[in-house]
Amino acid sequence: MASQLETLVYLLLMVLNLVNGILDTSPLETITQWKLISYNFPPKSPTTDQSFYSPENILITGLAIGYDRIYVATPQLFSGVTATVSSIPKVGAGDNPVLEVFPDWSYAVAGRKDFNCSDLKLISVYRMRIDSCNRLWALDAGISRSLEDYEVTCPPKILVFDLATNRVVRRIDFPRQVLRGESLFTNLIIDETTSKAGTCDDVFVYISDTVEPAIVVYDSQQDVTWRVSHPSMYPDPDFAQSEILGDRFVLMDGVVGLTFDEKAGIAYYQPLATDRVFSITREVLRSGPIALTQLLPVKLVGKKSSQGITLGVSPIDGSLLFSPLSETAIASWNPTTGRQQTLATDQQRLQFVADLTTPRIENGALYMVSSKFHRFFLKNLNRNEYNNRILRIDLTGSTPSSLSPFIPTKPSTNYAFYSTNSIEKRPSVSSFVSNTAVTGNFFSSPNLSPFGYELFPKSSRNPFTALNPDEALQTKLTRQPSESSFLDNLPPVGYTYKRFTRSIGAEKNAMIN
Template sequence: MVRLLILVSAVAVASALVPAAFPTFFDQPALPFGPPLRGPLQGPLQEVLSYNQLDYALPHGARFDAGAYDPSRNVFTGLELTRDRIFLAVPRLYPGVPSVLNVVPRNSHTPNPPLVPYPGWEWQSPDGLGSNCSGLVSVYRMRADRCNRLWVLDSGLTNSLAGFVPVCTPKLIAFDLATDRPVRTVVFPRAALRPSSLLTNLAIDDAGPHADPNCDRLVFYMSDTAVAGIVVYDSGRDVVRRVSDLAMYPDPDFGSYTIAGETFALMDGIIGLALSPDNRQLYFQPLATDKLFSVETAALRDFSAGEGQQLPVTLVGRKSSAGAGLAVDRRTGRVYFAPVEQNAVAFYDPASGAQGVVASDEARLQFAAELRVDDAGDGALWLLSTRFQKYFLNTVNSREVNLRLIRIPLHPEHVIHARSTTNATIGH
C-alpha cells in the first residue's frame, strides 16, 4: 500500500519463469455471505473492533491542530497481539494521520475504544515532518518477540501515496512491553537502502542456529516494497545486508484491483512476509501478483554473500488474485492469505498440499491488509479488514463501517472447501 512503482521489464522476466500450467489456489467461484453476527465474538467471523473512522484518545482538553487529523485518510495496516493489548499501526499514506503506532486493551469494557498513541503522544511527530528523528515518522507494521519486546519498523517517510516524502532514515525500535520504554534503536545504513526505499513489514527469526533464551541474537527480515528487496538484520552481530530477486517485484498483469465494484491500480512489490514453523523458509509475496513464494532463510542469513546472490526462491503456488497479508500457524504449518478480489481468507498446507477457504464475506472482508495467528492466545486467526479501495479512491463514507478487526477461530468446521495441489520450483 505504497506509491506507484512500475518495473515492467524486470517483472516480465520474473513472470516468464513461472510454469503457466501450475495449479491455482482458491480457484472456485466466490462464496456466499457468511452468517450474520448476533453480537461481539459470535460466529465464524467475530468482529472484535469496528470503526466508521479511526478515533484517537486525546489528553483532556486537547484538540487537533488544523490539518493534523483527516479521518478519511486514517487506515490501519499493522496488527500485533499480546496477552493484554492490541497494537495497531496507522501509516502516513496521506496527510492528516496524528498517530502512527497505537494500542487498545485486548479486553475493553468500551466497545470500539479510541486508539491510544504508543508509547505516547510525544513519539508522534505532526504529519511526520518533525525534525526529531528519534520519534516515529510512519509505521506499517510491528512484531513482538518471545522476550516481551515490541519491535517497531519505522519507514522514515511520510505521505507515501501523496508525494512520497523521505523525512528520516528508516529504523527499528524495540520497546520493553513491561515498561513501555525503548531499549534498542537500529538506524539502517544507506548501503542497505535505496533513495526510494519503503520498509513495510518484518518477520523475526529467533530459532536460528544462534538462538538464545534472552532473544539477543534475533534476525529480522524486512520488506522493501517500493524498491523490491529484503533487508536482513542480525541483531547479535549488528550487521545488515540487502538481497533481491525478480520474484519480489510487482507483476503489471496484477496491478489493478476491483473490490466491491471499485477499481484502483497500485504496483506494489514484496509486502507479505511469514516464517515457517521451523524458521527455515520465509514465505513472501508482492501485492501485485497472484503468486506465493518462499526462500531459504539460511541464504538470507549468509552475510558473506554479496547483494547479487542468487537466492533459492521457490514458487509455492498461485492464488485467485492479489493479496497483502500472510500468516503461518506455527502449530500446523498452514499458510493463510487473503485474495482481495474474492473478499475471503484461504489457507494452504505445505505438508499435505491441502488448501481451502476459511471464510468469505462480501461486506466484512474487503481488503484484508494484515493477518496474524494469535500465538499469545488460543491460536485463532486475526485480521484487519480495511476497505482500502475507498481510502485510495477517497470514497470513504463516514456513515458506514469501514475498518474492522476480525477474529476467526481455526477449527475444521470453518473450512468451506478444500482440495489438493502440488508445488513447483522457479528455475533461476
C-alpha cells in the same frame, strides 16, 4: 393453491434456517470496528487542522497482540495521520474505541517540524511484531504521505519497546548502504528459531522493502545488515490493478506480504501486484550477500486467484494463510498435504486484509486487520460505514470448507555486510457471512508464459502508482501459450541446486524444502 402456498412457506423457512445456521457457525469473530478513527487527544490539540487530524485518511495496516492490549499501526499514507502506533484494550473495547497513542504523545510527529531524526519519534509504522520476551518491534518506514507526495522524513529504523515498562530498550538504525532512494520498509519477521531462551537479542530480522523491492536481513547478535533482491520481489504490471466488489485501483507494490514457518525454516513472501507466492529458506537469508552474478535460490510456491497483501503461517499444521482481495476471504494451503481450505468469507468484513498474526500467547488464534483501503485510496469513503476492523478466527475450532487442490508449479543486486552501530538502551520520552467455498478456485496451475515487457518505471513523486489515475490499464497482456515465463519456471519445492556463498567461486549444495 393452499398446498402450494404452504410448500412455499416451508421452503422459505428452510432457507431462513439455513442462513441463520451459516451466520451462527461462522468462525469469523469481530473484536472491534471503527467507522472513523479518533485518538486520546491531549487538551487544546488542533483537531480542526487537516494536516494534524484528518479521519478520512487514517486506516490500520498492522496489529500485534499483547497480553492485555492490542497494538495497531496507522501509517502516514496520507496527510492528517496524527499518530502511527496506538493501542486499545484487548477485552471490552466495543465499537469505535478511541486509540491510545503508544507509548505516549511525545513520539507523535503530526504537524510538527521541531524534531531531529535522532530523536525517539515514530514517523510511519506499517507493521509491528512482539517477540518471546514481550517486546514490541516497531518498524518505522520514515516516509510521510507515501500515497501523496512521498516525503522521506527520516531514515528507517526499528524501535524495540519493553511492554512491561513501555520504554525503548533498543534502537536499530539501518546503514545507508542497504537503502535505496525510495526504500519503504513495510513488514518484518523476527526469527528466533536459533536464539538462546530468554535472550531476544540474538535473533534475525527479515524486512520487506516494498518500493525498492528487496528483503533486508538484520543479524541482531552481530549487529550487521545486508539486503538481497530477486525479480519475484518486484510488482507484475499484469496485476497492477486490483478489484474489490467493483472498486478498481492501481497500486504497483513490490514485496509486502512476508511470513515465516518456524518449524520448516522457510520464509514466504509476495508483492501486492502479483498472483504468485514465493519462498526462500532461512539458511539462504542468513548466509549473507551473494555474488552480483548469482541469483538467489527462490522457489515459486504457487498461484492465487487474485492479488493479496498479507501472509501468515498456521501454528497448528504449518498451513500458509492468505487473503485474496477479490474473493474477500481468508484461505489456507498446507504445503505438506496439499489441502486447501476456505476459513472464512465475508463481503463486508474481509474487503482488504492488510495483516495477519498468530500470537504465541494464544495458540491457535488468528487475528487480522481489515479496512476499506480501496475506498480511502479512491476517496469515496462512506463515513457511516465501518471502515476498519480487527477480526479473529480460532484455527483449532473452525470448520472451513474445501476448495480445489493447490498446484505448486530465479533473482538482483546483493551487498556486503554493514554495521548498524545502533544498539542503544535509553528510556522513552515522556452483513454477508458464508462458510461455503468462494466461487472459483483460489489457486491455479502455473501458466507457461513470459514477461514480454519491462517493469513500469516508478514516478519520482509517488513511487507506488505507475499510471495517472485517469489512464486506462490493460490488466492482462496477450502471451503465446508456448512462451515460458522466468518466474513460472522457478524450481519447485524439493529441487536441489547449487548456489554461491559469500566467498565468490565457492559452491555448495543447498536443499530448499
